[in-house]
Amino acid sequence: MNELVERARVEMQPAWDELREARVLARVHEARLPAPAGWTTSFKLVLGVAALATAGVGFVWKLQSAPVTASATSGAPVPGLAAPSHASLVQPVKPSLLALADGSSAHLSAGAEVVAVEQSQKVVRLEQRLGSVRYDVRPDSARRFSVLSHGVEVRVVGTVFSVAVEAGAVQVSVERGRVAVTSGAREVDLAAGESLRVARGFDAKAVAPTDAQPSPAAVSAEHRESVLPPSETVASLLAKADAARARGDQAAAERAFATIVGQHSQDPRAQSAAFSLGRLQRARGNFSAAATTFKALRQKVPNGPLAEDASAEEANAWALAGQSELSRSAAAQYVKRYPEGAHAGRMQRLLQK
């Protein structure tokens, strides 16, 4: 067995190159960023709307410790604003927002109903009774955040995910981060891009992955289309790109990254995919394409973790493409924005060319 172990030590090496390293570093940076300022703005906006609300206009509650119910029931009578222990939210047309005291939020679709069963610094426990709700949970490892829906519990640390109560099943879809879905004694971890459909009133045989075709009686065709993930998720495309690079197929890797950038531009991983795409384009001699990719990335997320590197890469790629003027212009932008940056010396040299 010693020889086998020695072979394992030699052969079991991950395809870990500088692109993958940069991609994960970008994810680390992104995860460490504070909650986007836009959230506060939108919160204030919604709060302002609430203060002015007449019938049918959305409003937000800061939940108290006592249970609070938020529902979006089309056609129901408009409730009063009092009684925080049991208040109802009526939103006939527009989706409703339930803001939690810990900074997390729940976006209720029409007909959805959520009850805050428990809310403290250490625990936030919601019960989703009806409809479809998208949860944006503020990261806090010290606080346990969970959503209970018809016997299915979804536990999270910090993430964006949706729970849809359907006829006979509960559908959980994760956009960002990771959740643990528990039903009875069973637990399944879901990562970004994954979804799981669990039968209400849990029965192991009734649990089916989203990839399996749900019963037509349980999910309408229209709804199924809306909850099923696209044929190629960002995660599968990244895996495909990694595999392609591991076997030296740069063209295939480039295609996978380009698909992420083109079809999943709103996904947070699209930034690092764009950076990887630019690096591959440059490596394959497509210098102008690489410069354009880096420029687009820099412009899209000027304060993102990869913006500085993308700015420098843009200047380098223009130089390699023989576009001296564009290269100097990009280098000047870099020096102006990052005078003490890691690539400042190289950018100064480009400016002097």
Next chain:
Amino acid sequence: MPATAASEKLSAAVETDELLVQRARLGDQRAIAQIYRRHAKYIAGVAYRLLGDGSELDDVVQETFLAALSGLASLMEPARLRPWLVTIAVRKVQRRLVARTRRRWLGVQVRLAGAAVSDPQVSRGVLDLYRVLETLPVKLRVPWVLARVEGASLEEVAMFCETSLSTTKRRITRAEDFVQRKLDHE
């Protein structure tokens, strides 16, 4: 957070792990990136050999560094940064392996975010070894891989797994017997 004057002063010195940790504690983003770049590949290698594939590798490395950066203040010996990172990574891997076991037990084929990539570099024998490891309880598998594949000492394995020396030794021995028996039968 911008680098402070104190952290800039530190950066002028030789950048040992100890100094990088001190700068990172002061909020120096470059020191944080340097810590990552210095250790990410090593951590990825250890995690990969523990997991047996690369499907969750990015997540494990990300989670390891996130946890490490959040807990830098608790690092008692900054010079021993790498072993500390390995301890965190081992914890993250164990959690993933336990989740995989639960998935198998549940009989649910959840669509994995990053499908395992079949590496043509890995020989049949090594694949067989990892197939055997898949059947080994996580608490036996992890110390065995650390000791036998990573070549860590008993003391190091005990530290990485956060178990006593005697427990570590017992688990490695049990795992060795199990793996040997299974391989002999194949």
